[in-house]
Amino acid sequence: MFEILEVARSLADPSSLAGAAIDAPAQGTRVDGHALDIKGWALGSRSRAEAIEITGPDGVIRSVPVRIPRADIATRFPQLEGAGAAGFHTGVGLLGLGTRFELHVRVVLGDGTRVPIARIVGTRRLLTVDTKPRLRPLIVTSLGRTGTTWLMRMILEHPQIVVHPSHPHEVHAASYWSHLLKVLAEPADHVHSAHPDGFRTTLKHAGHHPFFGPPVTGALAMWEWFSEEYPRRLADFTLGSIDSFYTRLAHIEGKTDAEYFAEKFHPDQIPWLMWELYPDARELVLVRDFRDVVCSILAFNRKRGFADFGRESVTSDEEFVRLFSSRCRRLLEAYQSRADRVHLLRYEDMILQPDDSLRQLLGYLGLPAFEGVVEGMLERSGSVDGPLAGHRTTDNPRHSIGRWRRDLDEPMQRVCNESLSDSLRDFGYWGHGKVAYA
Numbered sequence: 001m002f003e004i005l006e007v008a009r010s011l012a013d014p015s016s017l018a019g020a021a022i023d024a025p026a027q028g029t030r031v032d033g034h035a036l037d038i039k040g041w042a043l044g045s046r047s048r049a050e051a052i053e054i055t056g057p058d059g060v061i062r063s064v065p066v067r068i069p070r071a072d073i074a075t076r077f078p079q080l081e082g083a084g085a086a087g088f089h090t091g092v093g094l095l096g097l098g099t100r101f102e103l104h105v106r107v108v109l110g111d112g113t114r115v116p117i118a119r120i121v122g123t124r125r126l127l128t129v130d131t132k133p134r135l136r137p138l139i140v141t142s143l144g145r146t147g148t149t150w151l152m153r154m155i156l157e158h159p160q161i162v163v164h165p166s167h168p169h170e171v172h173a174a175s176y177w178s179h180l181l182k183v184l185a186e187p188a189d190h191v192h193s194a195h196p197d198g199f200r201t202t203l204k205h206a207g208h209h210p211f212f213g214p215p216v217t218g219a220l221a222m223w224e225w226f227s228e229e230y231p232r233r234l235a236d237f238t239l240g241s242i243d244s245f246y247t248r249l250a251h252i253e254g255k256t257d258a259e260y261f262a263e264k265f266h267p268d269q270i271p272w273l274m275w276e277l278y279p280d281a282r283e284l285v286l287v288r289d290f291r292d293v294v295c296s297i298l299a300f301n302r303k304r305g306f307a308d309f310g311r312e313s314v315t316s317d318e319e320f321v322r323l324f325s326s327r328c329r330r331l332l333e334a335y336q337s338r339a340d341r342v343h344l345l346r347y348e349d350m351i352l353q354p355d356d357s358l359r360q361l362l363g364y365l366g367l368p369a370f371e372g373v374v375e376g377m378l379e380r381s382g383s384v385d386g387p388l389a390g391h392r393t394t395d396n397p398r399h400s401i402g403r404w405r406r407d408l409d410e411p412m413q414r415v416c417n418e419s420l421s422d423s424l425r426d427f428g429y430w431g432h433g434k435v436a437y438a
Helices: 071-076 148-156 173-184 220-253 269-277 290-304 317-337 347-352 354-365 373-380 410-419 421-426
Strands: 002-009 017-024 035-044 049-056 059-065 087-093 100-109 114-124 136-141 260-265 282-287 342-346
Touching: 017 100, 017 114, 035 049, 035 100, 035 114, 035 220, 049 087, 059 087, 136 148, 136 269, 136 317, 148 260, 148 282, 148 373, 173 220, 173 260, 173 269, 220 260, 220 269, 260 269, 282 317, 282 347, 282 354, 290 317, 290 410, 290 421, 317 410, 317 421, 342 347, 342 354, 347 354, 354 373, 410 421
Parallel strands: 136 260, 136 282, 282 342
Antiparallel strands: 002 114, 017 035, 035 087, 049 059, 049 100, 100 114
16 A cells, blocks of 8 residues: 655756646555556657656666657647657556655656656555565665675674675675565566567566556556565565575574574665565664775775776766765665664774674674673684785774875865765764764
């Protein structure tokens, strides 16, 4: 069940459009299911309206051509090119968007201009499934170069947490099946995903169900099946696959009393979807002074001899910092949206006070920290001076704290402080409530 709370017109540049409207959904619409039908029209005044983009927290989630015949619009604007085919219609899956969602609709004109036309705000009931998994997830949400590899190495050493042992612990089995659920449960997209006439031609992907849309869903009962029962069946498969994988891994690792499996996750829709699948999940948000993260990324790139972590997509370090700032804000938004249920761990505390950090984490998980448990996790993980040495970019982990003051020249420090200020402040690295580190 979802309810549309608001459909607000947000036409930022009226001069570029002759008109645009959202015909459906309407405010107050209440529908069972996990997919939203969006219909409307858009007509450019100087350049033809080519497509509609629906954006969410992670950017564009659906793009559809503007080409459905609309005789009413042609009658109103007979002088404008494209008036006879100004309509659009698409479906958008809601899985992983949380209990309250906000979508933005914008028009893509022929000259490349993008014009916002509407904001759709709603609430939804989360997906319910029948499968009861044995293990529950520890979702480790963070960005690269924040200490996740060492953290996962320590977590691996707990007898009741299953982690795939391969370094650097980047086996994303649960993420894969959750992504599969999200993709397969989406309404049809015949332009960018599976087409009714062509899905058989490749064994490389399956895509959205090509018949989850008109004319099949013209019957309300079929829309309800695709929108509600079908995602639930897919979710049961997803949960069963994840649980079977990690239960088998627990058996191999000799962790017969395991209660959790742990994976690294990005701050996108997948952690939300994991919470939807596992209401009793646990999530750890690992954060580090983002200026030090910038230093670590640039140093690690130099160490390996190639650009990575997004640096390869820009031409300067300053431009990279501005690009990186959007990821920091996304991590902050993910944390703030689930602050009542997640555990925040700072990299600096993990380095300076590993015993206390692990004890607090185990307390959050409800796992015992008997004498010797935490000490054993630290000892068996080899600390940061053991097998993880090749992952480091400083001679001593303590030297990685506050390295931005030494590694960055004054112009780069200024760029970092300006671009990362909001994320640094709200995670407590400066300003009111500042967390001090040597």
